[in-house]
Amino acid sequence: MQIVPFPSHYQLICNNFDFSSFSLISCYGVEAIHTPHIDRFASQSLVFEHAYCNIPVSGASRASLFTGMYPKFPHRFVNYTSRIGHDAPDAIVLSQWFTSHGYHTISNGKVIHHVEDKAGTWSEAPWRLHPKGYDVYWAEYNKWELWLNSESGRHINPKTMRGPFAEIADVADTAYDDGHVMQKTIADLRRLKSLNTPFFLACGFWKPHLPFCAPKKYWDLYDRDRIPMARNRYRSKGLPSAVKNSNEINAYARVAAPTDEAFLREVKHGYYACVSYVDALFGRVMDELTVLGLADNTIVILLGDHGWNLGEHGFVGKHNLMDNSTRIPLIVHVPGMEQGKTASMVELVDLYPTLCDLCHLPKPSAQLEGKSFLPVLRNKSTEIKQHVFVQWEGGDNLVDSQYSYAEWPKSGQQMLFDHRVDASENRNVVGDTLYLKVADEAAKKIRQQKKKYRLEAE
Known part of the structure; x- marks a missing residue:
């Protein structure tokens, strides 16, 4: 490793993809998916193979990330409606800390889940294309059938007034919101270069969140019949009833059962098309960073706020404590x-103190x-913790280098997977005599974790 002195100030770009599964990016070993720009970035960065969110839902996960605080069921950061201003009004959010220490801070796209939440902590008002609603996104929506045009009356879910879960439209990259997030971010980089101040630029891409809408050329990268x-x-053997499928996709039209091939x-x-779409947009941002001569003193982070299931265990979505829901991509340059x-092993609550250290800032x-x-960025073989901690709807999950143990105190349900022999989590071994001690030790660590951070239900 080359040792270089820290610059007096790093610039900082944080790129967030909405629910990007670690298992569906090429640099994480999935050859079938087309992500050349992320792969190039990963080849120059540190790829964290065991990074986890602290709760598998966007609103709460982002609130946890931006405060450096664990979720606390049922009081703090528990679902998609979670707002920092409500759940932890006195918390100093990441953007606020950097702004108060001389950074020019900008939020583009989906960063903190709710655009009005802690909006005053940024140097500029958080930017979204049309924050008031989806029906007014596109001035030319009659040229193609966009899911978000509820007035079209085509393929609309009558209960939610949402369109289909997926769409193939032969349109430009800027036809969808993320294309505008890319353009705004590039324009900001050009403007920020002229400022005599360090910057923290957060770029939040909506995709690959539902609905799966991406320009046709990204769909055309794949032969549907050959996608693995x-x-x-199938449901894992012995899986507790507390582990459920997400109903998120059912809010859209033209949905079938997860068993429908x-x-x-x-x-x-x-999903693949949307990942390739945001990969291309991310590549445009990174190319501009190089053209502007900012790459040599800019930290760039790419992350997902939680994972997703695409048929594993019969699940389509997140909202459970399976590894596909909680494990995330995290790539740091x-x-x-x-x-x-x-x-x-790292978790999203670790990002706040890490950025403070990298940028020579004190920490709250x-x-x-x-x-x-x-320490891991300096020496990738270093370990900073033995386990990570995840919560979801009254369930507590402790994951270490070999095991994933979860328990639901109210119902008494438990699950344990041995990732060394069952990386896909197909068999719950919590009742196996060979694993009784493992489960007991993990349960003890959960109690210690909750006591240390005052996470017990009150």
Whole structure:
């Protein structure tokens, strides 16, 4: 590893993809998906193979990330409606901390889940194309059938007034919101270069969130019949009833059961297309960073706020404590620091203290519950913690380098997977005599974790 001194100030770009599964990006070993720009970025960065969200839903996950605080069921950061201003009004959010320490901070797209939440903590008002609603997004919507045009009356879910879960439209990259997020981010980079101040630029791409809408050329990258499907499209043996499928996709029109082969292939095809779409947009942003001469002193982070299931265990969506729902992509580029891959375990609450360390800022230590992974960025074989902690709807999940253990105190349900022999989580071994001690130790660690951070239900 090349050791270089820290610059007096790093610039910072944080790129967030909405529910991008770690298992569906090429640099994480999935050859079938087309992500050349992320792959190029990953080759110059440190790829975290065991990064986790702290709750598998956007609103709460982003609130947790931006405060450095764990969710606390049922009081703090528990679902998509979670707002920092309501759940933790006195918390100093990441943008606020950087703004108060001289950084020019900008939020483009989907960053903090609710655009009005802590909006005053940024140097500029958080930007979204049309924050008031989806029906007014596109001035030329009559040229193609966009899912978000409820007035068209075609393929509309009558209960939610949403369109189909996927759409193939032969349109430009800027026909959808993320294309405008890319353009705004590039324009901001050009403007920020002339400022005599460090910047923190957050770029939040909506995709690959539902609905799976991407320009046709990204769908055309794939032959639907040849897209590899999950081999474990069945409920894991002994899986607790507390582990459920998400109903999120059912809010859209033209939905079938997860057991429907044609439906599931279209879902996965759409997901792949959306990932390739935002990959291209991300590549445009990174190219501009290089053209502007900013790459050598800019930290760039690419992450997802939670994972997603595409047929595994019969699930389509997130909203459970399976590894596909909680494990996320996290790729960090710090000029002069480690590249390659690391098995070090990290979680999203660790990002806030890490960025403070990288940018030479003090930390609001009384608030932060994560741990800086700067030592890992300096030496990728370093471990900063033995486990990560995830919550969902009264369930507590402790994941370490070998096991994933979860329990639901109210119902007494438990599950345990041994990732060394069952990486796909197909058999719950919690009642197996060989694993009794493992489960007991994990349960003890959960109690210690909740006591340390005052996460017990009150």
